[in-house]
Amino acid sequence: MLTKRIIPCLDIAAGRVVKGVHFLELRDAGDPVEVACRYEKQGADELVFLDITATHEQRSILLEMIRKVAEQIFMPFTVGGGIRTIEDATQIIQAGAEKVSINSSAVTNPNLINQISRKFGSCATVVNIDPKRVYPEGKEKWEVFINGGRKPTGLEALKWAKEVEERGAGEIVLTSMDADGTKKGYDLPMIQAISEAVSIPVVASGGAGHPQHLVDAFQAGASAALAASIFHYDEYSIPVTKKYLAEKGVLVRLPRDIM
């Protein structure tokens, strides 16, 4: 049976891996190719590169980075951040990424989802959704935010998730703004509700602080779990995490070195 995917997420600025807290105090954390190779050896199932600066001037640096990564690692990876047009997406796929992920531009220009899906297939089309709990008139609502969680959109997360599926997305990365950065676990009610509402895979993101949090996310219905800090700071390595998951009965891939 299909195994659950463990996906380290790497923040990229000016072609380098950076680490920081909420976009502050960014510091250099290495060459993307070296970091990607390290994760590949450890048994990561996929990688996500998120260009957090995504300025126009740095686009060519990002594309060059994607080409180098694609030459060195033989596993799937997704690239997101600053993709506004079908041309942006095309450049990234042609440089060697399997999938592109869009977030704010999916909300401001939903037709971009259809365009990417039509050109590269739903399998290559990932939409990131960042909901936050809000309480208009005392009633809880999961509202989709964009621009890194700064701008409310009025969209309701469940409805938006169904719409992105209809438009041709092949995967949703769900980052609860309430859980993100807390390290207290993924937002399980949100994962379960969104996962039940759509038939495309849902990737849990935001809040992982312990391997048990990944177990919880998978039990809530996630097909994959994205995490950054627990892997980057070596709090729990990928082999340790996978061993923990396997012991808890989660089906994971334990790679075998045969080359």
Added chain:
Amino acid sequence: MQRIVIADYGMGNLRSVQKAIEKIGSRAEISDKPEDIASADKLILPGVGGFHDAMIELRHRFLIDPICEHIAEGYPFLGICLGLELLFTRSHEDGLHPGLDIIPGEVVAFCKNQGLKVPHMGWNPLQISAPDCPLFQGIENGDAVYFVHSYYSQPLHNSITAATAAYPTPFTAAIWQDHIYATQFHPEKSQGVGLRILKNFIEKCN
């Protein structure tokens, strides 16, 4: 030295296949020229995207005849993902569309019922049904490979299924008939296991 050609018909990223072959110490050229495909010792047909679009692209580039002739003349062939599906009689993707019809059978969709997530995306362990298939030398049952697809093949003759994976019921993950090899998964994205499969195609499949 054998000449390995990766057929370029505008569907997806072929560089990853080429780089994977370089990683295992060999070389492959990417070409969309009918004469290059006609003269290849080994032909690889990768591809992601829509079945019908792929057939149109192959036709517009005049690649259908050289591919069929390569196979008919008995030269080794490797289809990857969409490159496997295209070998079949027809596909049910977005209507009913004819394929290359080299392998009798159909390409059908996974059913989105009982919570089954489609696309089938991720690492799934192989169950090898043809242990003497040269493609799987050194590969063991349970070795996981990377899949990303919403459709799968149903060969008319089960005997050509070389490996299966379960989602949730077993489906054809690889086929083998004489010198025709094809995988529904992506060996070029399956780390060591996938590189070994590509190495087997280059070194063992004749």
